[in-house]
Amino acid sequence: MQKGGEILFLKIVKNDFYRKKITTVTVFVFITMAVLLGASATNIVANLIQSMSELQERAVPADITVMHAGEYDQAEIDQFAEKYRDHIVMQETMDLQNIDGSNIHFGQNQTMAGTIQDISFVVQNKKFDFILDLDNEKLEVKEGKVAVPIYFMEQYDLKIGETITVKSGGYEKEFVISDYARDFEMNSSLTSSKRFVINQNDYDEMLEMQAGELEYLIEFKLNENGDSQAVQAAYIKAGLPANGPIVGGTIFLLFNAMSDATVVMVIILISILLIIIASLCIRLTFLATIDEDLREIGVMKAIGISKKDIKNVYLNKYRVMSVAAGIIGYLLSFVLVNLFNGNMRLYISSELSGNLKYLLSFIAPLFVYFMIVMYSKKILKRIDKISAVEALRSDIMEHGKNRKYSFPLLKNKFFSINIYMGLRDVWKRFKLYRLLFFIFAVCTFIVILPLNMYNTVNSAGFSTYMGIGKSDMRIDLRRTDSITEDNKKLQEELKNDSDIEKYAAYITSSYQVKNADGSWDYINIEIGDFSVFPLKYLEGRAPEGEGEISLSFANAAKHGLNKKVGDEVTVRVGGEEQILSVTGIYQDITNGGKTAKAHTSLGVNEEAVLWYIVSMDLAPGVNIREKMDYYQNAYDSAQVNDIKEYTGQTLGNIINQMSLIVIGGIAIAVIIAVLITALFLKMLLSKDMPRIAIMRSMGLTSKNIKHQYMAGTLLVLILGIIFGVLATNYLGEFLVSIAMSTMGAAKIELVNIAWQTWLLCPLALIVVVGYTISVCCKVTEDDDLSVTFRS
Incomplete structure (x- = not known):
C-alpha cells in the first residue's frame, strides 16, 4: 500500500511538471538566479578575504605610516x-x-x-x-x-x-x-x-x-x-x-577592498530581491495549483490520505527544484565571478585560489533551499482548512467578498471598450495583480539603482562628496621648492585673466589637534574662502569668521574627534593653541574621510604645507580644454583637471565595476519581466477560461480579448515603474548612504537623469513586457467553446 502511495505521489508530481511547464521553468529560473547571485557574492567575499590575506602576508604593510617632507x-x-x-x-x-x-x-x-x-x-x-x-x-x-x-x-x-x-x-x-x-x-x-x-x-x-x-x-x-x-x-x-598626515594600516585595507566590496553589496541586494520574487512565484503557483486540484485533494482526503502526505505531494516538487536549481546556480556562480573579479585579479591577486570560496559559496544554495521549503510549508497550511466534502462540492478558494464598487460601461467616456475593460479588471481584481505590480517595481529598482549609482560617481557633482565645491576647473600645486612663488604668480594671473569668471585659492596643511582622549593627533586642515564654491553641509555651515572650523563627517564621528556643531576644537599652530568653534559638518571620502576646513584667521602651518589648490569657473563660451592646456604648460609642477576628470581618476575602479553592475542589472530585470509576465498570464488565462468563453460567445474576437489583458497588464507595469523609480530615489539613496557612511559620506543624493529614468528604461520595459503579452495572449477562435463551458 505504501509503495503504491509513493507511486501515486510520484505520478502526481510528474504530471504536475508536464502540466505546468512554463510555471515550473519560471520558478526554477528564479531559484537558480537567486542561488547564482548569492553564491557569486559569497564567492567574491571569499576571494577578497583570501586575496587580501595573501597580499598582506606577502607585502607586510606598515601599521603606521608617517608622511614627512x-x-x-x-x-x-x-x-x-x-x-x-x-x-x-x-x-x-x-x-x-x-x-x-x-x-x-x-x-x-x-x-x-x-x-x-x-x-x-x-x-x-x-x-x-x-x-x-x-x-x-x-x-x-x-x-x-x-x-x-x-x-x-x-x-x-x-x-x-x-x-x-x-x-x-x-x-x-x-x-x-x-x-x-x-x-x-x-x-x-x-x-x-x-x-x-x-x-x-x-x-x-x-x-x-x-x-x-x-x-x-x-x-x-x-x-x-x-x-x-x-x-x-x-x-x-x-x-x-x-x-604630513599619519595614516593607520586599516585605511589602506579599506581602500584596497572598496571597489570589490561595492560590487558585493549590490549583488547581495539583487540576490535578496530574487529570493523574494521566487517565493512570491511559488505562492502564486501553489494557490493556482491547489485551486485547480481542489477536487483531487478532496478525493485524497476522502480515501484517508493524511494532510502531511498530501502536502508532500506538492512540497517534494519544490524540494527537487530547489536542489537542482541550487546545484546549477552554485556551479554557474564560478563562471559569473570571473566577470566581476577582473579588478581583484589585477590589484590584489592574479591567482584566486583556495578552498574557502567553495565552502562559503555553498551557503547560498543551502540558504535558498531552506527559505523556499519553509515558505512553501507555510503556504501549504491552506490545505488543512479544506474538508473533503467542501472540496468535492465547491471551489472554496474563491472566498473573497464581492466588491461594492464597479466600473459601469456607460460611464466610460475616455477609452475604447477593450482598454476600459482591461483597466476595470485590474481595479476589481487588484489583489490578484499586486504580485505583478510588486515584481515590476523590483525590476525597475534593479535597473535604476545601479544606473543612478553609476551616474552619481561619474558626475562632476560627486566632487561635493570629496570635500570639494563644484567648479569648472581645478589646479593643484604640489610640494616643490617654488610652490609658494608659483601660487602667488598663479593667483595674480587668474586675477587678470578675463576668461576666468571666479576663482578661490585653498591651502592645506597638517596641524596638531586635541582628540577625544585629550592627546594630540594630526589633521589636514584646508583654509580659504569657502563661500565661492560652497559645499552641501549635513549640519551647520562653512567657516565664515575668525575662530571657526568645519569638520568632515568621519572626523566629527565618535571614532574621530567626537564633535557636534557648536562644540570647540583645540588646534596647535606655531607652538600656540587656538580654540575653534565647529560651525558645520560636511561629507568627504578622501584621505580616509578625515579632513577639516577653517577660516583663514587660523594661519598657514608653513612647516607642514601639503598642497595648494585653486578652483575656478570659466566665463561663458570659453573652451575649457584649451584653458586647461594653457595653465598646464605655464606651470610645469601643476596638475590641471576639470572636476569630472578629477573624480573619474579618483574613483576609476569603482566606476568600472559599477558599469558591469548596470549591464547585469538590466539583463536580470528583462529576464524577470519576461518570465513573470508569461507565468502570470498563463495562470490568469487558465483561471479566466470560462470568462473568456463567455466573451467570445458574445462576439468578441481574440484580438479584442488580447487588448483587454494587454491594457490591464501595461497599466500594472506603468504603476510598478513609477513606484520602482520613487523607491530608488528614497530607499535606494538610504541604502547607498548607509554603505558610503563607512567612507565618510553619510547622505548620498543619487543623480537621476530624467530621460534615462522616466523615458529610456520604462520604454524598454514596456516594449519587452508588451511583446511578452502579445505572445502569451493567444486566445484562438478555433477552441471548442462547449468544452470550456462544460469544464
Missing part, C-alpha cells in the same frame, strides 16, 4: 622605536623622490601631466612594506628598469618592454618597464600617491642630480598586541618629524 634625525626615530619595543616590532624609513607627471614621458611625446596622483620613485624596502609584482613576489628591479604601478599601467596602457623617460632639470634617463607594481599601501585610486620602483644605482643617480623633491615615509610595524593609537599619540608627543 624636510629634515629629520633617524637616530631619534630609532630611539623612539626602541623605547616602545612592547608595541613596535620594526621601523623603516623609505626615501621618495617626487617627480611631477609632466616630467615623465612615454609613447608618442605623451606625458603624465594630467594625473592627479603624486608620483614617487623609490627603492624596494628591506624589512617590510614590500612592493610586489603580479605574482605577489617581492620586486627586484635591475638597473635601467622600472616597475610601474598598476594604476598607471591601466590609465596610460603601458606595456612591459616599453620605455618611460624621466626629464627633470639636468637629469634625463630612459627606463624600460620590466614589471607592474602591486602596492598594498598605494594600490587604490583613492590614495593620492603612487610609487615607481627602480634599482638602487638608478635611484642614487637621480638623487645626485636632484631630479625630484624628497619626501619620507616613516613606517612602523606593530606586534599583534601593539596599540596603534597609543604609538601615534606618543610619536606626536615626542615631537618627532611629521609635517
